[in-house]
Amino acid sequence: MSLDSLSAPIAPSSSASRTIALAGNPNCGKTTLFNALTGLRQRVGNYAGVTVEKKEGKLQVGETDVNVVDIPGIYSLSARSLDEQVARNVLLGTQADASRPDFIVSIVDASNLERNLYLTTQLMELGRPVLVALNMMDVAAQNGIDIDAAALGEALGVPVLPIVASREVGLEPLKRRLVEPLPPLPKRHWKLAPSLEDEIKKLADFLTEHQLIEPLAAEGEAIRLLLNDMEAAPVQIELPPELENRIIQARERLEAADIDWWAVEAEARYGWIKHICAHAVVTAEGFKHTTSDKIDRVVTHRILGPLFFAFILILVFESISRFAQYPMDLIGGFFDYAGDWVRGLVPPGDMQGLLADGVIPGVGGVITFLPQILILSFFISLLEDSGYMARAAFIMDRIMRRVGLNGKSFIPLLSSFACAIPGIMATRTIENPKDRLVTILIAPLMSCSARLPVYLLMIHTFFPSGKRIGIFSTQTVVLFSMYVLGIVAAIGMGWLFKKTLLRGHSPPLIMELPPYRFPAWRNVFSTMLTRAGQFLQRAGTVILAISMVLWFLAAYPKNIQLSRNYATERQQMETRFQAGQLTEAEKEQQLAELKVAEASERSRKSYLGTMGHTLEPAIRPLGFNWKIGIGLISAFAAREVIISTMAIVYSVGDDEANENTQSLQKALQNDRYPDGRPVYTPLVAVALMVFFVLALQCMSTFAIVRRETNSWRWPFFMLGYMTALAYVTTLIVYQGGRMLGF
Amino acid sequence: MSETTPTNTVLKITLDTLKIGQEARVDRVRGGRANAQRLQEMGLIAGTTIRILKFAPLGDPIEIFLRGYHLTLRREEAAFIEVTPL
Incomplete structure (x- = not known):
């Protein structure tokens, strides 16, 4: 050829x-x-x-x-x-x-x-x-x-x-x-020293002869194999031994001739590029201050830069807690309506229960949080598209280095605020395998959007909206603290891993700072839609399945030994009402109380209740009761599932329940231990949030880590260390909080 | 020592010692091969003119300007880049 x-x-x-x-x-x-x-x-x-x-x-x-x-x-x-x-x-x-x-x-x-x-x-x-x-x-x-x-x-x-x-x-x-047809490729214009060209030719011939690559690409492949030092590559490609030997021998020959084979390729290519540009480009030579540089004067400024960075983070979180509420209520209302509609359509029984109490509130409870995911992914793709993400890495590199990582790890970690899965996937830009692994291991500690529903439920239920700390509402401060806790934990664990399990040198940071660009809205929205689509897919499949299983676990077994005969008691009330011993209002009230008592007993004796009770002794020191235990069991599949689970746990058997967030909030506020103490205090809410910050409650993350590390060892290690970290920290927070009198 | 082997101890100026606003020409990129190759691919080869633009808020990394774009690298890597100030 x-x-x-x-x-x-x-x-x-x-x-x-x-x-x-x-x-x-x-x-x-x-x-x-x-x-x-x-x-x-x-x-x-x-x-x-x-x-x-x-x-x-x-x-x-x-x-x-x-x-x-x-x-x-x-x-x-x-x-x-x-x-x-x-x-x-x-x-x-x-x-x-x-x-x-x-x-x-x-x-x-x-x-x-x-x-x-x-x-x-x-x-x-x-x-x-x-x-x-x-x-x-x-x-x-x-x-x-x-x-x-x-x-x-x-x-x-x-x-x-x-x-x-x-x-x-x-x-x-x-x-x-x-x-249209394209002209054939020109032959390679740039040339190396004759001895190098010789070796390239020999290697290319070898590749062609042994059909290791098609003839047209053989020369390029020979250049790559011969002139690139691949020792630091994350995934080593196994070469045929004879090829490997030939490369080693060729390099030895070049070294003997005092040729730095690893330093010639870039010089030759850039040499040719310089030559080409001399023909076609007229440049106002030298450095000019562009708009981008003017922006950078503030954004990467010694003092203003970090302040701006903090401002951006606060802006994002404040936007989420402010703007998501209205569309969330709308979606919640829609699913309430859908539940009622199904109840009117399907005769009472298992089918109605499965649909109206399992599937609809379960999926609805998750889809309600779509607005927040859209807002967060909007901001993250905005920051990426505008060029700010690289500046964040520039500002944060020094700090990340303390942990033993570089600024590049910051971007996957920042993306993990939306979801650890794309974050973990983004770690592939990190060339050093150990650093990549450390980043993967700590990425799920960043508070992802699936935790947000849990945080918001707890915050809206147990922290009054009117209160302020400084210029920010208490709710914002609590929410912000949860994000900070995740970051602190990630830094601490990252440091620990780099000191112990995955010791090694910090890789270099060699990163472009692209000029600021006005974000392309099309890109931003397409990213938003992709993220939302991925989320809905999960809501539609995994969470649908889990909702059905959980409804079954919560509704069965049906033929349980109840402590009271509720049906007889109901009849007695009716009789007493007709005999004039009860007023209409008294009857209604007693019936309602009876209904709650029955629902509560049934869920206590369900499969799920049994599981929650079994877990209770272990989580009691964290301030959690068996119902939270049920939530934790189900949340190990996916964090946001705890909300739909709680909705089911607090409403199973109640035909008139509407499972929207507000009624769940009321149910949580009104839940009492047998001695009358409220189950949930602000301290319990904080403890639960802390547990959610630190625990690995996401099957999908587990699966992606398995795939990214190509081993079962690391996902299990991650599950183990995060669960232990979550348990111990929550224990300290709850017991410490009680000692301080909260 | 320097009197006996003068050729080996010629003090080369490295990129990390330059000040903000200073321009320099790259003479040589040392350090590990893989790192050097990464820097070379990004256009840091002998003869390239660079300009120091900024240090990050905590003093490191460095932002430089070359070939019409902005690149950031740490002092540690910059110390392997030998330059001639212009």
Whole structure:
């Protein structure tokens, strides 16, 4: 195969479909372009066996269906991180569950041309035609960078199309190009020292001969294998022993000739890039203060920066506790109505009970919290999209370092405030395996959105809304404290793990601070909808199943030995009323009391009640009764389930119960021990929240940790340490609080 | 020592010793291979002009400007980057 025709042109096809891949650096506008091209016709999932996000979408250009694969944002294809490895596999067609793209669209940030082109030079070595989408031409122009796209294309040897993805400028010509034939790839322009070129040629020939890679991509693969030091890679790829030997021998030969093989690739690529840019780019040389720098003067300022950071966190949490209430009441009301409607429709019996007391309040109780999840994921994607997240890492790095981690761990941990699952998935950007593991282990200590319903229920029920501490309401302060507790616990445990189990050097922090951008609302809302969708999927499946099981456990066994004959007593009351011994009002009141007594006894003697009672001695020192015990048992499946469980526990057998949050609040406030003491005091509420801050009550997190660490050892370790931490801390809080007289 | 082996002890200026606003040209990136390669991929290669922009609120990491973009790295890594102030 001659190097001059590295790829055959693709013939135009009128009604066929083709697959293209979008590849680019982080912050190059790739997501914006992907959304602009595919609209809502996209699917988000994972590549098999790994947790690298797989995003695919479709668009139609004329008669042709174009399948768009969004590759994770990467700076290089050297495959040092998991993202880079998966990207490389997908582009080469060696990823099992992805079809090989027909060609690659390399998205390049025109305002950051040189570094973005680095990846492009690597993409041009994979044996597939490359088209460069030169994005953010407007920003480049503002920064005084004038790019001649045609000249750039000429110099690179691949077509270059200028676009502004955020304003959908230049998308039509781009779409047309997606279905047109592309010119063959040029041969590699940049060259290394002859001895290096020699070794690359030998290795490429070996790869081709043994059919380890297709001929068109052999040279690129040889460059990667020979010139990249992979010792620090998180996942070591097993190479055939002979190939491994050849690489080692080639390196030895180069070292003997005094060549630093590991230092040449970047210099050669950037050398070529410099050459290309000299032809096509006119830049106002040197550093200019942009708007972004002006913003940074405040946002990463020595004193104002941390204050701004704290302000952002408070703003987010205050917004959640303020704006979520109205839509929550609305959703709650809807499910009350649905419950009543089903009761009117289905005759009394197990079916009615299962639907009206199990499924509807169970699922409803969880969906009620959708508004909060939407608000939180709105803020988090806003912070990500605007470029602030990297500044947060910049500010926090020094502190994270004390724990033995770097600022990069801060982003997965911050994302874990929405949900530990995407947070744990985001740890794959951390190259050092030990640091990644520590970050995974402490991520679930961040208060995720599933805890929020529990916090809010406790806070709204046991802390009056009118009270203030300083300018903030007591409710906000308590809520904020729970988040702070999670953070403190995470820092402490992270420090401990780094000192003991997972000792090791801190990895370097090498991170881009992207310019601030006005967030693309489309990206923000698409992220919000994805998160909400994932949450609802859980509510719809896992939580539906759990609600049904829990209803059964709470409603059965039916034929239990009751201490009183309630039916006879009811009849006696009726008789006494008719005999004139009771007034109508007295009868109603006594009947209601009887009903509560019966419901309470039945739930005490149900399967679930038995389980709660069994657990009670262990949780009594924490201030919890058997009903909370039931809640804790069910919450080990998913935290938010405790609310639907409590709704069921407090209302099973009561036909007129409405399971919305307000009636649950009343039930909690009115619950009494046999001696008349309230079961719940503000201290018990705090103890329960503290337990929820620290305990691993989420099957999904358990499952994702199993998958991310590829072992059962770490998820079980996590479950063990978090349960112990939660128990001990709650014990200290409750007993300490009592000693202090709360 | 310095009198006997002068060639080995030529004091190289490293990036971490520069002041805010100072510009410099990168001469060499030392340190572990993998770390050096990461820095090189991000554009920190010999001949690149960099400018020190800022230190984080707690004094570390450092924010630098190169090739038209902003990069942050710690003093620890910056100490491996030999530079010539401009």
